[in-house]
Amino acid sequence: MRYFYVHWKHRIPEEPSRLWYEVADDNFQNRTIEFYTDGSVGFAIRGAALDGSEDIEIGGTRNSVEGFPDLTEINSDNQFEASEVNAVDFERRWSEALASRFRMTTGFTIAIDGPAGAGKGTLARRLADHYRLNLLDTGLTYRAVAHSLLRLGLPLDNVSAAETAARQVDLAKLDRAVLSAHAVGEAASKVAVIPSVRRILVDKQRDFAKTPPGAVLDGRDIGTVVCPDADVKLYVTASAEVRAKRRLDEIESIGGTANFDEILADIVRRDERDMGRMDSPLKPAADAHLLDTSEMAIEAAFLAARAIIDDVLAKRNEA
Numbered sequence: 414m415r416y417f418y419v420h421w422k423h424r425i426p427e428e429p430s431r432l433w434y435e436v437a438d439d440n441f442q443n444r445t446i447e448f449y450t451d452g453s454v455g456f457a458i459r460g461a462a463l464d465g466s467e468d469i470e471i472g473g474t475r476n477s478v479e480g481f482p483d484l485t486e487i488n489s490d491n492q493f494e495a496s497e498v499n500a501v502d503f504e505r506r507w508s509e510a511l512a513s514r515f516r517m518t519t520g521f522t523i524a525i526d527g528p529a530g531a532g533k534g535t536l537a538r539r540l541a542d543h544y545r546l547n548l549l550d551t552g553l554t555y556r557a558v559a560h561s562l563l564r565l566g567l568p569l570d571n572v573s574a575a576e577t578a579a580r581q582v583d584l585a586k587l588d589r590a591v592l593s594a595h596a597v598g599e600a601a602s603k604v605a606v607i608p609s610v611r612r613i614l615v616d617k618q619r620d621f622a623k624t625p626p627g628a629v630l631d632g633r634d635i636g637t638v639v640c641p642d643a644d645v646k647l648y649v650t651a652s653a654e655v656r657a658k659r660r661l662d663e664i665e666s667i668g669g670t671a672n673f674d675e676i677l678a679d680i681v682r683r684d685e686r687d688m689g690r691m692d693s694p695l696k697p698a699a700d701a702h703l704l705d706t707s708e709m710a711i712e713a714a715f716l717a718a719r720a721i722i723d724d725v726l727a728k729r730n731e732a
């Protein structure tokens with residue numbers, strides 16, 4: 414058995430974990446490629462081809478040197494440091510890798526709050542993918558309640574019907590395609606003022622957050638109410654005009670038409686309702702990091718968020 418240590422120097426900004434998942438191949442003993450995260454990211458390779466095949470895919474580069482990766486070729490990529498190591502050294506690095514990955518993913522929670530259209534949903538998805546955490550868009554839970562009432566033709570302030578609908582919300586069955594309609598969002602903002610509905614949904618959201626390996630949750634009250642002990646809190650915002658313009662672009666990009674002033678008025682009204690309600694109003698937690706995306710592309714926001722999170726992870730791994 415030969416052993417290799419490959420350290421990824423973390424220079425690909427674009428969703429690298431996906432790339433590396435493709436690397437693993439059951440032809441190789443022990444499914445030999447693993448991730449670990451210690452603030453930066455790296456991986457290790459161990460193994461020999463079981464079936465005598467001589468190929469292994471490394472980051473899209475095909476290597477075939479006696480069934481083992483071609484280290485010269487990997488190193489020439491500049492993103493890696495690869496070397497052949499002895500068994501003892503490999504075992505040490507391997508256990509360090511597993512330990513740091515374990516620390517990284519034990520109950521790690523990222524809370525993202527902000528007004529409608531600030532880009533927190535996209536950011537949450539990117540971060541959940543990158544850190545391989547579960548993802549919950551809590552807005553969908555309020556939307557699901559609103560959708561039930563609308564479907565039954567019941568008024569949105571019917572407290573007992575809303576409570577029943579909230580109890581029936583199944584986080585595994587939230588249908589974004591159905592719930593993303595504009596009217597459902599408006600209605601969600603109205604049922605979200607009912608304290609008993611919030612309590613029922615918040616309980617479900619907290620259970621979700623506790624499920625290993627941890628989660629990214631986005632909404633309005635995650636850092637303040639749902640997960641006040643979150644490891645990282647982000648408050649993502651943008652001016653109402655920028656958010657309205659993004660919404661307009663989105664509608665037009667799929668061939669629709671809309672009026673900028675009407676969208677803007679909608680957004681301002683929704684902000685007022687979400688920020689002005691008595692129970693769990695939208696506001697940044699005292700210890701939240703603010704990300705204003707008015708002048709920032711989503712990629713820049715993602716990188717800024719990662720810098721904040723990696724810092725927290727590095728401190729946690731030192732502890």
Ligand code: DC
Nearest residue numbers: 551552553555601602605632633634
């Ligand atoms: O993020 P969204 O547009 O899907 O949210 C719809 C409404 O749900 C929002 O206007 C207010 C409410 N909401 C809430 O009160 N608390 C949350 N954590 C998430 C959403």
